[in-house]
Amino acid sequence: MRHTLREAWSGLRRNLSMTLAVIVTMWVSLTLFGGGLLGAQQVELAKGRWYDKIEISVFLCVKDSKGSNCEPGQDATQAQKDTIRNTLESNPEVQTVFYDSKEDTWADFQRVYKDSPVLADMNADLMQDSFRIKLKDPEQYQGVVSAVAGLPGVQAVQDLRQYLNPLFEWLNVAKWTTIGLSLLLLLAAALQIATTIRMAAFSRRRELGIMRLVGASNWYIMLPFLIESLVAALIGAILACGSLAAVQKFLIIDRAQPSLKSVEWIGWPHVGLAMLGVVAVGVVLSIVPTVIATRKYLRV
Known part of the structure; x- marks a missing residue:
């Protein structure tokens, strides 16, 4: 050696x-x-x-919304909201459904833009209410999107995956x-x-x-x-x-x-x-x- x-x-x-x-x-x-x-x-x-935090957001129609599912000059009705919620909660791919009212969205907007001059021109009526969906499996999201995208009162469905x-x-x-x-x-x-x-x-x-x-x-x-x-x-x-x-x-x-x-x-x-x-x-x-x-x- x-x-x-x-x-x-x-x-x-x-x-x-x-x-x-x-x-x-x-x-x-x-x-x-x-x-x-x-x-x-x-x-x-x-x-x-x-991916564990990915949520799907379903934005509801408001008075100035444009889209085939929205009535011009009219917010989504309570009956439409109930139908959307029931559709989401009955979907086997959905774990939890959260509803954000216009007031909830306005509170978040005020917090984010508290130092911005744009806040003076906004109010709760100009906000858009929405449903936020937590999925059981983030990879399985297409079924949820297709189930609610065409429902009356739905202005848009946003999946965070498209940005991530x-x-x-x-x-x-x-x-x-x-x-x-x-x-x-x-x-x-x-x-x-x-x-x-x-x-x-x-x-x-x-x-x-x-x-x-x-x-x-x-x-x-x-x-x-x-x-x-x-x-x-x-x-x-x-x-x-x-x-x-x-x-x-x-x-x-x-x-x-x-x-x-x-x-x-x-x-x-x-x-x-x-x-x-x-x-x-x-x-x-x-x-x-x-x-x-x-x-x-x-x-x-």
């Missing part, structure tokens, strides 16, 4: 510049890969939280773009490791040939090269983990969380999972190229 470690250390010193290049490439690529994993977890966390889906689509694009770029850099790191090991093996080809002729096992010959690549990969992975920890501390905890308290942000357990993925990928990238690069010299 002493001979193996000595050979590995000798190889690291002889190829110091290439080893440093491998470390830096692994650092950058694994950091991007870990960032992609964090982004994926953040998207799923936000998606799960917001584009946001999550863009977040997914950013996530997969980051992961795609990191995979390209990881490929470059793997090729760089293979090149470094191939150069090291070529410089010691006579020694490897003698070892093979005297009966040294493939594992004994390959082990110093595996240690070289593994050391470089692990250093790059450790630096990448440090970068992910810095992102969590300085960007998310210190800046993002105080600024956007309504958003549920990833925590240290999520960062730990990303770090495990980074280390695992780093180890695989150090072993596979080394085995491929040294295979030629094991046949000497």
